Amino acid sequence: MCMSGQRFFSPNSSFSGMNSFAENNSAATELDEKEGGCTDPTLRFISQMLMEEEELENQSCMLTECLALQATEKQLSDVLHGTGIQPGGYSSGSHLIHSSSETSSIPIEFDHGYVSRSSGKRIHDSPLPDNESAETHQRNPKYLAASNSEESEEPLDDTFYDALLCPVDRTNSEPKAAGKTRRRRKKKGEVKVKTESVDVRRLLTQCAQSISNCDMKVATETLKKIRRHSSPYGNGIERTAFYIVNALEARANGMGTSLFASQDPSSAADMVKAAQMYIHAVPFMAVSTMMANLCIGKLADAEGVTSLHIIDFGVSYGFQWPSFIQGLLVRPGGPPRLRITGIEFPGPDFHPNERVRATGLWLEKYSKRFNVPFEFKAIARNWESITLEDLEIDRADDVLVVNCLDRHGNVLDDTVVLNSPRDMVLNLIKNINPDVFIHAVVNGAYNAPFFDVRFQEALFHFSSLFDMLDVTLPSENTERRLFEETVFGKRLMNVIACEGTERIERPETYKTWQVRSLRAGLQQLPLDQEIVKSVTHKVKSDYNKNFSVEEDKNWLLQGWKGRVHHAVSFWKANNS
Numbered sequence: 384m385c386m387s388g389q390r391f392f393s394p395n396s397s398f399s400g401m402n403s404f405a406e407n408n409s410a411a412t413e414l415d416e417k418e419g420g421c422t423d424p425t426l427r428f429i430s431q432m433l434m435e436e437e438e439l440e441n442q443s444c445m446l447t448e449c450l451a452l453q454a455t456e457k458q459l460s461d462v463l464h465g466t467g468i469q470p471g472g473y474s475s476g477s478h479l480i481h482s483s484s485e486t487s488s489i490p491i492e493f494d495h496g497y498v499s500r501s502s503g504k505r506i507h508d509s510p511l512p513d514n515e516s517a518e519t520h521q522r523n524p525k526y527l528a529a530s531n532s533e534e535s536e537e538p539l540d541d542t543f544y545d546a547l548l549c550p551v552d553r554t555n556s557e558p559k560a561a562g563k564t565r566r567r568r569k570k571k572g573e574v575k576v577k578t579e580s581v582d583v584r585r586l587l588t589q590c591a592q593s594i595s596n597c598d599m600k601v602a603t604e605t606l607k608k609i610r611r612h613s614s615p616y617g618n619g620i621e622r623t624a625f626y627i628v629n630a631l632e633a634r635a636n637g638m639g640t641s642l643f644a645s646q647d648p649s650s651a652a653d654m655v656k657a658a659q660m661y662i663h664a665v666p667f668m669a670v671s672t673m674m675a676n677l678c679i680g681k682l683a684d685a686e687g688v689t690s691l692h693i694i695d696f697g698v699s700y701g702f703q704w705p706s707f708i709q710g711l712l713v714r715p716g717g718p719p720r721l722r723i724t725g726i727e728f729p730g731p732d733f734h735p736n737e738r739v740r741a742t743g744l745w746l747e748k749y750s751k752r753f754n755v756p757f758e759f760k761a762i763a764r765n766w767e768s769i770t771l772e773d774l775e776i777d778r779a780d781d782v783l784v785v786n787c788l789d790r791h792g793n794v795l796d797d798t799v800v801l802n803s804p805r806d807m808v809l810n811l812i813k814n815i816n817p818d819v820f821i822h823a824v825v826n827g828a829y830n831a832p833f834f835d836v837r838f839q840e841a842l843f844h845f846s847s848l849f850d851m852l853d854v855t856l857p858s859e860n861t862e863r864r865l866f867e868e869t870v871f872g873k874r875l876m877n878v879i880a881c882e883g884t885e886r887i888e889r890p891e892t893y894k895t896w897q898v899r900s901l902r903a904g905l906q907q908l909p910l911d912q913e914i915v916k917s918v919t920h921k922v923k924s925d926y927n928k929n930f931s932v933e934e935d936k937n938w939l940l941q942g943w944k945g946r947v948h949h950a951v952s953f954w955k956a957n958n959s
Contacts, residue, residue, distance in 0.1 A: 583612050583624045584842060590628070591838040591879075594635045602635060615864055619853035623846045626872040630879035638880070653865055660862035664855040666922050666930055667941050667949045671788050671823040674939060674951050676707045677914055679784050682818055683711065683719060688781040690720040694774060694815065696766060696808070697790030698725030701742045705749055712753045719781070720756040724774055728793070729763045736761045766794055767804035771814060785812050788823040789949065792890040798832045799884050809903035813956045820905065820954040826940070826947045827890030829878055841878050843946075845871060851943045855927050893938050893950035906957035907937050915939060 586609050593602035606628060613624035662668050683691050695703075704723065711718035723746065727739045743759030750757035762773060776783065797803035812820050829840035848871060856863045877888045891899075900907070918939070919932045931942045941949040 581608070581612055583609065583620050584846070586612075587624060587627055587631075587842060588839065590631055592835060594631060595834050599635065602631075606632060615868065616858065618858070619850040620846065622853070622867060623842075623849040626867070626875045627842065627845070627879065629872070630876045633876060633880040653862075654869065657862040657866040657869070660856070660860065661866050664926075665851065666926050670918055670922065670932070670939070670941055671949065671951050672703050672706075673918060674914065675703065675786055675788060675821045675823070676710070678819060678821060678911075678953060679707065679782075679786075680710060682782045682784065684714060685782075688719050690722070690777075690780045691782045691784070692722040692724070692777065692780040693784045693786055694724045694726070694817070696726045696785070696787040697793075698723070698727060698739065698742055701725065701746050703786075703788065704746055708746070708750050708755050708757075709753055711755050718753070718755040720758070721750065722758045722760070722777075722780070724760045724762065726762045726764075726766065726769065728765065736763045739763050765804070767807040767811075769808075769811060771811070774815065776815065783815070783817045785815055785817040785820040787821070789825050791822070791896075792825050792827070792830075793887050794889075795884060795887075796830070796889055796891075798830070798889075799886075806899060806903060809899055809905065813904045816956045816958070818955065819908065821951070822896065822900070822954060823949065823951040824893055824896050825890040826893050826950050828892055830889045830891055834882075838879060841875065844948075845875055847943055847946045847948070851929075854929065893935075893940070893947070893952070896950075897936065897938070897952075900954055904957050905954040908953040908955060909937055910934065910939055910953070 586605055590602055590605040590609060593599070593605060609624055609628045612621060613628055614621045615625050616622075617625070679691075679693065682688070695701075701723075708721070711721065723743070725739050725742055730738050739761035740759075743761055746759060747757050760775060762769060764773075791805060791808065794805040794808055795803075796805050827840070827844050829837050829844055831837040831840065849867065852863055852867065874888050877886055881887075897907070915932075915934065922930055922932045922941075929944045931940075931945065933940045933942070933947075937952055939951045940947045941951075
């Protein structure tokens with residue numbers, strides 16, 4: 384359904400083999416060359432933000448800040464109203480676990496200098512225990528629905544600007560060749576320690592079960608064993624174990640929400656580098672953005688279109704839109720008037736709209752450079768409280784689009800709130816009646832209300848993600864470890880150590896979203912096969928062979944080693 388000229392996607396991305404916007408737009412290319420030689424709109428946009436907004440260096444990440452506030456507010460509300468959920472082993476203060484290992488890290492301190500005793504010789508992943516068949520089923524799309532039953536203050540240096548303004552140097556971040564792994568070089572004077580072969584996954588499962596059963600003696604001993612075979616610098620399973628054991632310890636001590644909300648975020652410069660590394664090595668974000676922008680581009684290219692309104696749920700810093708704005712410049716008849724309503728969760732300050740409004744100002748500056756008429760409206764509220772009136776929809780607009788990429792899973796569901804907030808958001812989208820609703824989701828089954836089930840699914844899911852980075856990036860890559868700590872680590876902390884409304888990481892499988900969307904009165908649209916073919920080809924040719932792109936019931940699925948991690952689909956209101 385959604386097919387357009389390929390100019391609406393960033394030309395210097397991993398999909399530059401498609402018809403490049405830069406090749407079709409000499410004016411934009413000349414402007415790029417004058418401003419540093421970079422033709423990637425997204426990187427240039429980020430660079431402009433960081434250079435012009437000095438305070439951004441000392442600000443925390445908008446997404447991290449909003450989600451931490453959500454969890455803290457829910458915790459306070461539960462305390463005031465006496466509705467806090469107290470599962471076994473979750474907040475029993477009389478059973479505090481203290482690590483006795485000198486080399487282990489207490490989760491309250493998060494000592495990132497910790498190196499496991501097993502560093503040196505790598506431990507090969509042991510086969511899964513009896514639950515292996517469950518993971519195998521999770522890798523197959525047809526089983527996914529059933530399984531879900533359930534800041535540095537230092538100024539930026541020239542090196543950082545060079546990283547933004549020029550193509551990425553693959554010296555330190557080039558994906559590993561398929562089937563090969565990089566060995567960590569032994570430092571001079573380092574003693575090689577012989578390690579025992581253990582099934583770390585089995586130990587993690589045993590520890591979680593002990594904490595769930597309030598058997599703190601067994602849990603403490605198991606934690607000690609896991610610590611000896613975990614490290615933020617090790618292989619994939621060692622890194623997985625390191626962050627999971629921190630979360631288990633926090634759960635046992637009843638400190639989950641406090642730690643999730645208080646973990647110090649890195650500087651904006653570091654986070655941009657980490658995100659750049661991730662996009663460079665992993666196609667998930669790039670594919671979702673490409674599918675969305677090309678779909679909207681087709682609608683914008685239609686004859687007679689003079690105005691376009693995009694309602695973006697989860698706009699964050701707006702990194703999706705520079706390449707789209709630049710693509711409008713060469714539209715036949717000139718660019719239409721572009722309105723973006725940027726929606727985020729509320730922040731912790733007294734003016735929650737300010738951070739989102741700043742995103743609008745950056746996008747407005749970018750639009751002026753390309754003579755694209757632009758308007759922006761900022762909304763920072765709980766999504767289920769938004770009304771049609773808040774969106775200021777003008778039915779005179781020729782094209783109306785709703786966009787939500789990988790953020791709907793942060794909205795609470797009917798396992799904790801009787802009137803499901805995420806269903807309320809879908810009902811709102813149906814009433815908006817857009818020309819297209821673009822929905823990208825994190826495909827995960829670790830949203831079960833029962834801890835044991837949720838832990839097992841989270842173990843499968845995040846083990847796969849850590850393995851993905853272990854195969855595609857060098858072990859010593861600094862940005863890789865930063866991304867694992869601030870993204871994967873924080874998510875694991877919330878999923879494992881938080882309960883009730885304080886748990887805001889609540890992904891569902893794409894088949895569950897399918898049911899929700901149909902129930903809300905939405906109608907699914909077919910995927911454009913030319914776009915699917917192009918995306919599939921580029922993923923297979925430019926990324927590690929273990930990444931996959933498949934279709935299932937008009938969902939485009941992205942995965943790693945057969946396990947589906949992301950899904951994209953297109954919808955409209957069913958008014959029949």
